[in-house]
Amino acid sequence: MGFTHEISGVFEAARDSLVDHVARVRETMARSAVVFARGSLTWYIESRRHSEHNYIEHPKSTQAFHPPVSRLGEQIIQAAELGSPEVSADSPIDTRPAKAAAALNLFEKDPTIPGWLDNDEAPSILPDSSTLDEQVYAAAVPTGEVSIDGLGQFSTLAELNKSGPTTSTETPSSPSREPFGPDYFDDLGLAA
Amino acid sequence: MIGDIFKSAKQRQLDRQTDMHRKLIRKEAEMGGKLFGEVKPGGRREFFCLDEHTWVWHEEWIGPDGKRQISTTRYDIRPSSVLKAQNGQSYQEVGLQEAENLLRAINLYEKRVVDELYPESKPAVGATFAA
Numbered sequence: 001m002g003f004t005h006e007i008s009g010v011f012e013a014a015r016d017s018l019v020d021h022v023a024r025v026r027e028t029m030a031r032s033a034v035v036f037a038r039g040s041l042t043w044y045i046e047s048r049r050h051s052e053h054n055y056i057e058h059p060k061s062t063q064a065f066h067p068p069v070s071r072l073g074e075q076i077i078q079a080a081e082l083g084s085p086e087v088s089a090d091s092p093i094d095t096r097p098a099k100a101a102a103a104l105n106l107f108e109k110d111p112t113i114p115g116w117l118d119n120d121e122a123p124s125i126l127p128d129s130s131t132l133d134e135q136v137y138a139a140a141v142p143t144g145e146v147s148i149d150g151l152g153q154f155s156t157l158a159e160l161n162k163s164g165p166t167t168s169t170e171t172p173s174s175p176s177r178e179p180f181g182p183d184y185f186d187d188l189g190l191a192a
Numbered sequence: 193m194i195g196d197i198f199k200s201a202k203q204r205q206l207d208r209q210t211d212m213h214r215k216l217i218r219k220e221a222e223m224g225g226k227l228f229g230e231v232k233p234g235g236r237r238e239f240f241c242l243d244e245h246t247w248v249w250h251e252e253w254i255g256p257d258g259k260r261q262i263s264t265t266r267y268d269i270r271p272s273s274v275l276k277a278q279n280g281q282s283y284q285e286v287g288l289q290e291a292e293n294l295l296r297a298i299n300l301y302e303k304r305v306v307d308e309l310y311p312e313s314k315p316a317v318g319a320t321f322a323a
Contacts, residue, residue, distance in 0.1 A: 024310075
């Protein structure tokens, strides 16, 4: 009986350890998803507020949501002050680097977003000054269409829709019911 | 022969891990659905994080004609864009108001689902999902 009990204990411990491992993996993923979503959505919302349909693309970088924004902002402003033949006084305002800098700096005001606080010790997303212009214009020049960063294989929303996930290429019909509408938030008075 | 036994044991372990992972997502979905208040009788609502870039809203309700309606919305969050695909349709950009509400929902999800389901003390999680 003692032996059986011991063996049973070993299996139970192994099971608990496995469950704990799976839970930790899931927790890590969920927390990471929350942080990523918060950063990305905050960026998206601020961009949309500035320009409803012509929002600024974020610099293309996998580190996009963890740069020391103050330094990046400063570098972008410096680049704007130095001037560039590609940006003239006649350029539309949205193509000017200063606009991108202003949008990026919005993140400094949100202390709830990890990685966005002033931190001069953190590595810059800009590898060296020679790539600064490229980064600046990637941030500043709107394409007019949605760029699918990260996937690599799609460059526009149209291309993405052509490829999936649906087999239908028809114009999407109006959703019958929008999630996150006032039904769920305003009426319930949920805290922001 | 012994190799087969180990392979089979490893497969069983993988199956169990998959099963547990699925149970955790199901639990998160159930808790996530409750963030938005009571669901009307005959309805069902789920909201959950599928992976690092994907959030899913699923809702079932009885329409005015008495027929069951189902809507599944998948939000793909990218570094520089937020897209959604509803009921298997093409991707669309998420509007400003919807993006703001999605952000609020995700903040609530962290507080009331992730923090509660995976508390700092940790051991309770195993007990809940071992079955």
